[in-house]
Amino acid sequence: xxxxxxxxxxVPMAENRVAASYALLLYEYLENQGLDPVQVLGTPRxxxxxxFVPMSDWQTWLRRVDAYEKRxxxxxxxxxxxxxxxxxxxGYAALACGTLADALQRLERYHASVYDVNPAKITNxxxxxxxxxxxxxxxxxxxxxxxxxxxxxxxARDMTGRYWPMQSVSFVNPAPLSTQPYxxxxxGHVVFGAPVTRLVFAHEYLALPxxxxxxxxxxxxxxxAEALLQQVAAVPAIVESWRKTLxxxxxxxxxxxxxxxQAHHTSPRSLQRRLAEQGTSFQQxxxxxxxxxxxxxxxxxxxxxxxIALLLGYSEQSAFTRAFRSWTGLAPAQWRRHQLKAEV
Numbered sequence: 001x002x003x004x005x006x007x008x009x010x011v012p013m014a015e016n017r018v019a020a021s022y023a024l025l026l027y028e029y030l031e032n033q034g035l036d037p038v039q040v041l042g043t044p045r046x047x048x049x050x051x052f053v054p055m056s057d058w059q060t061w062l063r064r065v066d067a068y069e070k071r072x073x074x075x076x077x078x079x080x081x082x083x084x085x086x087x088x089x090x091g092y093a094a095l096a097c098g099t100l101a102d103a104l105q106r107l108e109r110y111h112a113s114v115y116d117v118n119p120a121k122i123t124n125x126x127x128x129x130x131x132x133x134x135x136x137x138x139x140x141x142x143x144x145x146x147x148x149x150x151x152x153x154x155x156a157r158d159m160t161g162r163y164w165p166m167q168s169v170s171f172v173n174p175a176p177l178s179t180q181p182y183x184x185x186x187x188g189h190v191v192f193g194a195p196v197t198r199l200v201f202a203h204e205y206l207a208l209p210x211x212x213x214x215x216x217x218x219x220x221x222x223x224x225a226e227a228l229l230q231q232v233a234a235v236p237a238i239v240e241s242w243r244k245t246l247x248x249x250x251x252x253x254x255x256x257x258x259x260x261x262q263a264h265h266t267s268p269r270s271l272q273r274r275l276a277e278q279g280t281s282f283q284q285x286x287x288x289x290x291x292x293x294x295x296x297x298x299x300x301x302x303x304x305x306x307x308i309a310l311l312l313g314y315s316e317q318s319a320f321t322r323a324f325r326s327w328t329g330l331a332p333a334q335w336r337r338h339q340l341k342a343e344v
Contacts, residue, residue: 016054016055016116016117016137016138016140017052017053017054017055017058017116018052018053018055018058018114018115018116018117019051019052019053019087019088019113019114019115020046020047020051020052020053021085021086021087021088021114022086022087022088022114022115022151023046023053023057023058023061024045024046024086025078025081025082025086025151026041026061026062026065026078027041027045028081029065029077029078029081030065032081035068040064040065040068041061041064041065042064043057043061051302051304052116052304055117055140055144058140058144059140059141059143059144062074062141062143062144062147063143066143072176072177072178072181073176073181073182073185074143074146074147075142075143075145075146075147075149075150076146076150076181076182076185078147078150078151079147079150079151079153079154079185080154082151082154082155082158083155083158084155084159086151086155087107087114087155088113088114088307089113089303089307089310089311090106090107090110090111090113090114090307090310091114091155093106093110093251093252093310093311094106094107094159094210095159095210096248096251096252097210097252098209098210099206099207099208099209099210100156100159100160100205100206100207100208100210101206101207103156103159103210104122104131104156104206105122106253106310107120107152108120108121108122108131109310109315109316110306110307110309110310112306113304113306113307113310115148117133117137117138117140117144117148118133118134118135118136118137118138119133119134119137120132120133121133121134124203125200127167127168127200128167128200128201128202128203129200129201129202129203129205129206130198130199130200131152131198131199131200132196132197132198132199133145133196133197133198134196135172135196139172139173141173142171142173142174142176145171145172145173145197146171146173146182149169149171149197149199150185150186152199153166153185153186153199159210159211160205160208160209160210160211161210161211162208162211163187164187164201164202164205164208165186165187165188165201166186166187166188166199166200166201167188167189167200167201167202168188168189168190168191168198168199168200169182169186169188169189169190169191169198169199169200170190170191170192170194170196170197170198171190171191171192171193171194171197172193172194172195172196172197173192173193174192174193175192175193176192179192188200236278238274238278239278239280239285241264242260242264242275242285243285243288243289245260245263245264246260246285246286246289247289247293249263249313250286250289250290250293250311250312250313251310251311251312251313252313253313253315254313255286255313257271257272257282260282287323287327290312290313290323291324291327291328293311293312294308294312294320294324294327294332295335297311297312298332298335298336298339299336299339305317305320305321305332305333308320308332320332
């Protein structure tokens with residue numbers, strides 16, 4: 001998070017970036033205002049196949065809209081248009097979660113696949129749940145910071161289906177001419193010029209169920225996964241049943257024998273025995289399923305490695321890389337390059 005040189009001391013952030021799906025939020029905001037985004041921004045829509053947009057482009061686009069509209073609190077208006085699809089696969093995975101706590105955990109783990117700037121850190125404090133962003137990777141500016149924070153808050157509220165206030169909000173950037181729109185939006189005290197950017201809200205909201213889940217989107221993810229699995233050799237019907245059940249469990253990060261057993265209304269010991277009767281084990285079934293899903297996802301150029309790791313239920317991209325190397329002898333990026341060459 002941060003500030004912009006030439007404009008309140010912005011610090012260059014050449015290596016940072018945002019997801020193309022997230023950048024589309026600005027284009028849709030302009031369309032909702034009855035404006036031609038290509039004309040206002042001077043550039044065509046980002047191609048989502050490119051995965052990311054450089055931070056320098058995102059900064060420029062926000063400044064152009066701000067100069068065009070000449071109205072305060074641009075970020076808050078943009079945030080009102082946000083939806084899970086702007087967060088890409090991370091947003092869809094969040095929809096599979098049961099509570100706000102689970103969804104925020106996903107967003108914390110995989111923020112880099114959407115907003116590759118300063119990492120978020122979620123902690124429980126006596127005053128409430130705190131989400132904090134430092135400045136170790138630079139300061140992208142007030143417009144960038146405010147859009148990101150307001151979009152996250154709006155998305156969380158939409159997914160829970162209700163408005164809930166922040167207890168406090170702080171930004172590292174200098175205060176705007178009027179702070180009232182920010183206090184109205186966040187519902188709590190807002191401070192500017194702070195050492196870090198920070199949100200604090202009551203612990204009780206973590207237990208809120210996600211009322212805005214989208215079964216159609218989740219079903220689409222499952223259908224895509226099943227299509228990938230159908231490309232492999234036939235297996236006994238019971239094994240195929242276990243493997244299909246694993247698909248949504250993997251996406252939700254529930255990769256234990258106990259989770260699969262519960263889904264099939266049996267005990268872990270009974271399932272383990274039945275797996276052995278089929279000449280396999282739970283770990284072999286899990287690895288085999290993940291490998292075939294991974295290979296299918298890697299053939300899709302629209303998915304980057306962080307998104308694939310999320311879809312496979314890994315908490316870290318590095319864990320996915322180690323597992324994939326153990327299966328194939330190659331890192332995922334190497335395997336993808338070899339496949340692309342082979343298909344030319």
